[in-house]
Amino acid sequence: MLHIIFTGLVIAVALATTWFAGYVVYRLLKRTA
Structure with missing residues (x-):
């Protein structure tokens, strides 16, 4: 049960x-583009 x-x-x-x-990669790409 524990496993x-x-x-x-x-x-x-x-x-x-x-x-x-x-999400972080998406934000970075969105900010750069």
């Missing part, structure tokens, strides 16, 4: 990190 919660946390953190990185 399911841990896996969910890892996936959530990975998604949040990917979304944040994409």
Whole structure:
């Protein structure tokens, strides 16, 4: 049961990190263009 919660946390953190990185890149490109 614990490994399911841990896996969910890892996936959530990975998604949040990917979304944040994409958002930052989008803002930088939008500001430069």
